[in-house]
Structure formats: structure tokens, C-alpha cells
Amino acid sequence: MANSLNIGIAFVVVSIIGIIIIPMPPFLLDILLVINIALGITILVLTLFTHSVLEFLSFPTMLLITTMIRLALNISSTRLILSEGDAGAVIEAFGGFVAGNNFIVGAVIFIIIVLVQMLVVTNGASRVAEVSARFTLDAMPGKQMAIDADLNSGLINEDMAKLRRSNLEKEANFYGAMDGASKFVKGDAIAGIVITLVTLFGGIAIHTLQGGYTIVEAINHFGQLTIGDGLVSQVPSLLISVASGILVTRTSNEKGFGDTISGELFSTPQVLYIVSFLMVLFALVPGFPFIPFILLGVAMGVSGYLVNENQKTSRELEATMASQAATQREVEPVEETASLFQVDRIAVEIGYGLIPLANEDQQSNLTDQIAAIRKQLSYELGILLNPIRIRDNLQLGQHDYVIKIKGNEVAAGTLYPDKFLVVEPGGIEEEISGIEAIEPAFGLDALWVTDKNKEIAELHDYTVVDPLTVLITHVKEVMKTNADELLGRQEVKELLEGIKDNYNVVIEELIPDIMQLGDVQKVLQRLLKEAVPITDLVSILETLADYGNTVKDSETLTEYVRQTLKRTIVKEHMDAEGILHVVTVHPDTEERISATIQKSTQGSIPVLQSQEVNRLFDSINEQTHLMSAQGIPFVILTTPKIRPAMKNLLTFNFPELAVISLNEIPNDVAIESVGMVSMA
Numbered sequence: 254m255a256n257s258l259n260i261g262i263a264f265v266v267v268s269i270i271g272i273i274i275i276p277m278p279p280f281l282l283d284i285l286l287v288i289n290i291a292l293g294i295t296i297l298v299l300t301l302f303t304h305s306v307l308e309f310l311s312f313p314t315m316l317l318i319t320t321m322i323r324l325a326l327n328i329s330s331t332r333l334i335l336s337e338g339d340a341g342a343v344i345e346a347f348g349g350f351v352a353g354n355n356f357i358v359g360a361v362i363f364i365i366i367v368l369v370q371m372l373v374v375t376n377g378a379s380r381v382a383e384v385s386a387r388f389t390l391d392a393m394p395g396k397q398m399a400i401d402a403d404l405n406s407g408l409i410n411e412d413m414a415k416l417r418r419s420n421l422e423k424e425a426n427f428y429g430a431m432d433g434a435s436k437f438v439k440g441d442a443i444a445g446i447v448i449t450l451v452t453l454f455g456g457i458a459i460h461t462l463q464g465g466y467t468i469v470e471a472i473n474h475f476g477q478l479t480i481g482d483g484l485v486s487q488v489p490s491l492l493i494s495v496a497s498g499i500l501v502t503r504t505s506n507e508k509g510f511g512d513t514i515s516g517e518l519f520s521t522p523q524v525l526y527i528v529s530f531l532m533v534l535f536a537l538v539p540g541f542p543f544i545p546f547i548l549l550g551v552a553m554g555v556s557g558y559l560v561n562e563n564q565k566t567s568r569e570l571e572a573t574m575a576s577q578a579a580t581q582r583e584v585e586p587v588e589e590t591a592s593l594f595q596v597d598r599i600a601v602e603i604g605y606g607l608i609p610l611a612n613e614d615q616q617s618n619l620t621d622q623i624a625a626i627r628k629q630l631s632y633e634l635g636i637l638l639n640p641i642r643i644r645d646n647l648q649l650g651q652h653d654y655v656i657k658i659k660g661n662e663v664a665a666g667t668l669y670p671d672k673f674l675v676v677e678p679g680g681i682e683e684e685i686s687g688i689e690a691i692e693p694a695f696g697l698d699a700l701w702v703t704d705k706n707k708e709i710a711e712l713h714d715y716t717v718v719d720p721l722t723v724l725i726t727h728v729k730e731v732m733k734t735n736a737d738e739l740l741g742r743q744e745v746k747e748l749l750e751g752i753k754d755n756y757n758v759v760i761e762e763l764i765p766d767i768m769q770l771g772d773v774q775k776v777l778q779r780l781l782k783e784a785v786p787i788t789d790l791v792s793i794l795e796t797l798a799d800y801g802n803t804v805k806d807s808e809t810l811t812e813y814v815r816q817t818l819k820r821t822i823v824k825e826h827m828d829a830e831g832i833l834h835v836v837t838v839h840p841d842t843e844e845r846i847s848a849t850i851q852k853s854t855q856g857s858i859p860v861l862q863s864q865e866v867n868r869l870f871d872s873i874n875e876q877t878h879l880m881s882a883q884g885i886p887f888v889i890l891t892t893p894k895i896r897p898a899m900k901n902l903l904t905f906n907f908p909e910l911a912v913i914s915l916n917e918i919p920n921d922v923a924i925e926s927v928g929m930v931s932m933a
Contacts, residue, residue: 266318266777272325272755276332279341285326285465286343286485292319293489297496307420312500313430319441320491327448327486330370332479335455341420347481362482367446371380384713449483522564525557541775548568598639598739599634603730606651607668610721611643617721619643634736634781637744637751637786641728654724656731666693668720672701675717677711693723734843734908737778745774752790757840759794767801775807780855783900783911785815785822792817808856808897812840812914819917826888826911836876838932850898858896865932867879870906872930880927887927911916 291770303309304369333340395662400409400417409417429772486711531549536543537549601623611619617672620643620866627638649655656664662925667690675685686734687700710717718726749760764770776797777787787793797810800835804810838846846859861869873889880887893914899910918924 254673262720266321269318270326271322272322276336279333282326282333283341283343285339286330289319289322289326289489290485292322292854293492297492297499300496300499303500305759307423307427310423310427312497313427314701316431316493316497319489323486323490324444327444328480330482330485331448331451333570334482335607340478340482341755344478344481344485347484358912363391363449363480364485366487371489384755414836425797431500435832449479499579512706522557522561522717525553525560529546529554529557537779597642598659598741599722599732600642600644600657600660602646602649603654604649604651605645605647607654607670608645609670610668610724619721619724622725623728626725626732628884630729630732630736632788634733634786635748636736636740636781637747638732638739638778639744656728658731658735663735664693664727666724666727668724669701670720672703673707673710673717673719674723675700675702675707675715679768685715689695693727720833733784737781740774740778740781741870742770742774745777749847757789759791763794763798763801767798772801772807772810773797776811779807780812780814780818784825785818789818789821801857812897816916819919822911822913823922824916826913827922833918834880834885834887834924834925836873836880836896836928836930837886837890837926838899839929839933842931843892845900845932846895846902847892850895856901858901859895859898860903861932866902868932869902869930872905872932873907873910876928877907878928887926889920889930890924890926 262458275284296312296319300309300312330340392690400421402416462784499682510746529552530551532546532553534540535552536546569910603619620852623641624641627641630636630638646655650667652667654666655662669688670694672688674692675687676697685700685702685706687702687706687733690699691697692699700710707717753760764773773794777793780793781786793814796814800810800813804813823833845861848863849859850857851860876887888911889899889903890914893916896912896917898915903910904914
């Protein structure tokens with residue numbers, strides 16, 4: 254079927270040349286002219302129902318083909334007029350209907366149509382396409398970053414990311430093609446004028462000199478035919494020019510053009526009231542026609558009242574439904590046997606202004622997105638995360654939210670559902686009006702901007718994030734940071750049961766003869782606390798089984814496990830070329846830390862003097878700023894003996910700084926020393 258359609262289209266395109274060369278009988282020309290008019294109307298109406306340019310990517314090519322069809326028919330009709338003094342019923346009807354008995358009137362109308370098409374519609378559409386193509390290309394890096402950010406945060410999968418990248422490329426190609434295709438329409442209008450003049454003067458000259466017409470008769474006859482011929486070709490051209498203007502000026506929208514206009518133009522009752530008042534005022538001005546103005550004024554006033562009442566009803570219904578849904582909703586149902594007074598392992602509480610974000614009727618809502626990040630984190634970290642409860646909290650501000658772990662608030666933020674968060678890691682340099690804010694997940698400077706300023710921000714390569722994504726990203730980062738608190742004995746048991754069918758030997762050997770379930774939990778928690786995924790659970794259990802008989806200290810066991818997982822640990826910190834950049838610790842500092850290590854319930858920690866700690870922290874700060882300025886990722890490299898104590902010392906001031914030992918680096922990994930820290 255598709256192959257036959259392609260063959261048919263190819264035949265039509267090739268036939269255009271045939272229309273130019275082969276003389277056409279008047280009745281066949283009439284049919285083709287009617288088809289041309291119908292095609293123009295079809296394209297115009299189709300653009301009104303198009304939601305995005307991506308739904309009509311063939312339009313630039315269609316523009317070229319329809320232009321060639323019009324020119325071919327124009328040439329064919331000119332041949333008939335010059336040779337036979339007749340061009341069929343359609344052209345004669347157009348000329349007679351528009352011009353009547355005075356072809357000069359028709360000529361004026363024809364010239365006006367051509368000027369409107371060339372100077373207004375086509376010129377404007379060409380300029381919009383040119384600017385849109387440039388802006389789309391300039392904004393592509395920022396949009397690509399936004400797609401990558403959504404993919405990395407788990408809001409979309411790889412297939413959706415590929416689709417968005419493909420649509421972005423298609424949109425840029427469309428506007429680029431439209432920029433060139435618009436020139437065809439302008440050239441078509443110029444060619445139409447030339448052909449019309451040639452037809453008029455050529456017909457008068459030929460049929461006057463060859464006999465059969467006087468000069469006056471020739472002027473009247475060929476003037477009417479020429480005007481009809483010009484109108485028949487220019488009317489479809491004008492329709493398609495208007496269609497191209499509508500298409501390039503449309504923004505992506507889930508609604509058609511009619512729904513968009515009605516929803517935006519007549520959605521504000523205050524505007525309708527003002528227009529109604531002005532129309533009534535004009536009706537009362539002496540000399541102005543009373544009836545048209547008063548009728549329109551009354552109609553606008555009634556429309557404003559109906560729109561206002563409809564909006565009130567809609568707001569009340571939405572508020573009622575959202576409130577009922579939010580108070581009863583949770584991401585996943587709580588087990589009926591769970592005690593109601595027990596706190597949730599993790600929960601998100603939102604102010605009443607954020608309740609619409611949890612509306613399940615929306616395509617993208619808080620409930621679905623949180624379920625998605627739970628699944629993604631389970632794959633990334635290797636743990637089974639508890640269900641996340643979402644509830645409204647009237648004690649919070651309208652746009653505020655809090656994230657709680659075990660009933661305690663660990664993070665909070667503010668969202669504006671009707672705005673977008675503009676983030677630029679280097680600071681906002683372009684003057685964009687908005688509400689200053691801090692991106693909650695990563696602490697970057699940001700602005701809350703309106704939809705209008707969102708497009709400006711995208712053009713300047715800022716990362717633009719919608720409110721739901723801001724909240725989801727914050728929840729994800731909080732869960733990653735506190736993953737060790739979310740891993741309880743029950744979750745560990747479920748993890749072990751998940752691999753028991755395939756690896757029951759190591760589990761039966763380890764538990765309970767060598768270690769208890771709680772001991773295994775402590776090791777896994779220590780790994781997660783330092784952002785080490787436990788996806789290779791079998792290797793972890795085998796290492797614990799190897800050393801668990803002789804070593805009972807969970808910190809030491811964790812160090813053995815880290816050495817087993819060294820490839821997993823190191824790969825997160827290598828650069829794109831596979832090089833691990835390290836900042837070493839001065840030997841004197843290592844010796845001082847080693848000499849002062851003391852054991853506690855929280856693990857090993859060096860007991861240093863305050864001035865020694867300050868000097869060490871200042872040295873680390875200096876290296877951090879230096880490496881950040883050069884864009885070099887790095888880790889602190891120590892001896893295995895002091896690694897746990899060093900990490901515990903840096904946990905509060907440098908929580909994201911990785912500390913690894915020499916035993917945790919595979920032999921085939923290239924190491925580059927980029928600095929040294931000390932207490933000197």
C-alpha cells in the first residue's frame with residue numbers, strides 16, 4: 254500500500270512537467286484548477302487542526318510541489334488564452350464573478366491579493382521561519398541538556414529520550430526548510446504577475462492582429478480572462494501562504510488552533526467586561542450606528558458573565574476533588590496490618606497549593622514520578638526502597654513541601670506550580686525577571702520564571718525545569734543521600750530472599766553460622782553511606798563469609814568488602830579518558846592521623862587538636878577549589894590503615910568527597926596525582 258502511494262505521488266510530481274509541455278483541453282484544465290483550489294483549502298484547514306509542526310513535517314516539500322502545480326496550470330491556461338481565446342469555465346467564472354462588467358475592478362483586486370500575499374503573508378512567514386530556525390538551533394544545547402537531565406533523573410526512559418531528541422532535530426530541520434521554501438511562494442507571486450501581464454497584452458495583440466476582435470473587444474474579453482486566470486492561481490497561493498504563516502507561528506500545544514484561540518482569547522471575563530463597556534459607550538456616541546455596537550456590547554457582557562460563572566464552578570470542583578484525592582492518596586497502599594501510629598520510613602508532605610501536582614488525571618503526576626524514581630534507585634543502589642507516602646499538610650505554606658525520613662524532616666523546599674525554575678551552574682547572567690531561589694537538590698542559584706521568560710532562558714542555554722521535576726529530583730537526591738537509613742533488617746532479608754534461589758550456598762554458609770542478619774545490615778549501610786552501590790550483593794556476601802569467622806568488627810569487614818568492590822568504587826570517579834585523579838595525603842599527616850585513631854560506636858576517628866583539623870580542612874578546601882576551577886574530578890587517596898578514620902573525619906564538612914585507599918584501586922587503572930593535603 255505504501256509503495257503504491259509513493260509511486261502515485263511520484264507520477265503526480267512528474268506529471269507537472271507534462272502539464273507545462275502538453276496542451277490541455279479546457280474541460281481537463283477546469284478539473285485540475287478545481288483540484289488545486291481544493292488542495293489549498295485542505296492544507297489551510299489542516300494547519301488549523303495541527304497541534305505542532307512535528308505533525309506536518311512534509312509542509313516545506315508540499316509548499317514547493319503546490320507552487321509548481323500552480324505555475325504549471327498558469328502556463329497551461331495562458332497557452333489556451335493566447336491560442337484559442339478561451340480557458341475553460343472556471344477561469345471565465347472567476348473573471349466574471351469578481352470583475353463583473355468592469356475588468357479594471359478585477360485587476361485592482363488581483364493586484365491587492367498579490368501585494369497582500371507578497372508583502373504581508375509570505376514575507377512575514379519567511380521572517381518567522383528564519384528567526385525560529387536560528388532560535389531553535391541556538392536553544393538545542395539547552396534542550397538536549399534538559400532531556401539528558403530528565404533521563405538521568407529517571408523521569409523518562411531511553412526510548413522517550415531518543416524520541417525527544419529526534420523531535421528536536423526534526424523541528425530544527427523543519428524551520429530551516431521553511432526558511433528556504435517560503436522563497437518559492439514569493440517567486441510564485443512574482444511569476445504570477447509576469448504571466449498575467451504577458452497573457453493580457455499577448456492575447457490582445459495576437460487576436461487583434463489576426464482578426465476577429467476589435468481593440469475594445471479584445472481588451473474587454475482578454476482582460477476578463479486574464480483576471481480570472483490570475484485569481485484562479487493566486488487564491489490557492491494565498492491560502493497556502495496563510496497556512497505556512499499559521500504553521501510557523503504556532504507553538505507546540507495539545508489543542509488545535511480553534512480550541513487554543515477560544516481558550517485564550519475568551520478566557521478572561523474582565524477583558525470581556527471592558528470590551529462590553531466600550532461597545533456600549535460607542536453606541537451612545539452621536540453619529541455612531543447604535544444597533545451594531547449595542548448588540549455586540551450586550552453579547553460581550555453576557556459572554557463575560559457566563560465565562561466567570563463557569564470558571565467559578567470549575568475551580569470549586571477541582572479544589573474539592575483534589576483535596577479528597579490528596580487526603581486519601583499514597584503512592585503505594587500501606588499494608589493493612591501496619592500499625593497506624595508507626596511513622597513512615599520516607600514521606601513527602603505538600604502544601605495545599607501543590608495538591609494539583611499529585612492529580613492522577615494528569616499525564617505526568619507526582620504519584621507516577623515517585624514510583625519511577627523508586628524503581629530507578631533500586632537498580633542504581635541495589636536496595637529495595639519502602640513505599641513513599643504523599644500527604645497534604647495544611648500547616649505548611651501554600652507552595653512549601655517537606656521530605657521526612659522516619660518521621661523527621663530532612664529536607665524542604667518551595668515550588669510555584671505556575672512557574673519554571675531556571676538553573677545555570679555559573680550563575681544567572683542574562684537579565685531575566687523572576688523570583689530568586691536556590692535549586693533544592695544541588696544548591697545552585699536559580700530563578701522561578703513565568704512561561705514567557707522560560708523561552709528567553711532556553712534561548713540563552715539555561716536549564717529550565719518544571720516544578721514537578723524539581724520536587725522529584727530533590728526527593729531522589731534525599732533518598733540517595735540517606736539510603737543507609739532506608740535499609741532496615743526487613744529490606745536486607747528481602748534482598749537475600751531475592752537471590753536465594755540462585756545463590757543459596759553462600760547465604761546458608763554466612764547466616765546465621767558466621768554472621769547475624771543485623772551484622773550484614775551494618776556492613777551494607779556503611780557501604781551505602783559512602784555512596785557505594787550494593788548491586789553486587791553476591792560478592793559482598795562471599796567476602797563476608799571469607800573474613801567473618803576471624804573479623805567481627807563491621808568497619809573492618811566493610812573495608813574488606815570495599816576492596817572486593819574496587820572496580821565498582823573507582824569507575825564512579827574516573828574521567829572520560831579512564832584516568833583516576835587523586836589528591837594524596839602528606840606522609841606526616843598520615844602518620845599523625847594513624848597515631849591518634851580511636852575506636853567508637855560510630856567507627857574509627859582521629860583525635861586531633863582543633864588547629865590541626867582546621868589546617869587540614871583549609872588544605873582540602875584549597876585543593877577542592879583548584880580542581881573545581883579546572884573541572885577535574887578527584888578523590889582523596891590514603892593508606893588502607895587510615896581510610897575509615899579519614900572518611901569519618903571529613904563526613905560532616907565534605908560529605909560528597911570520596912576517600913579511597915590504595916587497595917581499592919585496580920592495577921589496570923591509570924592514576925594521576927593532582928595535589929596533596931596536609932596539616933602543615
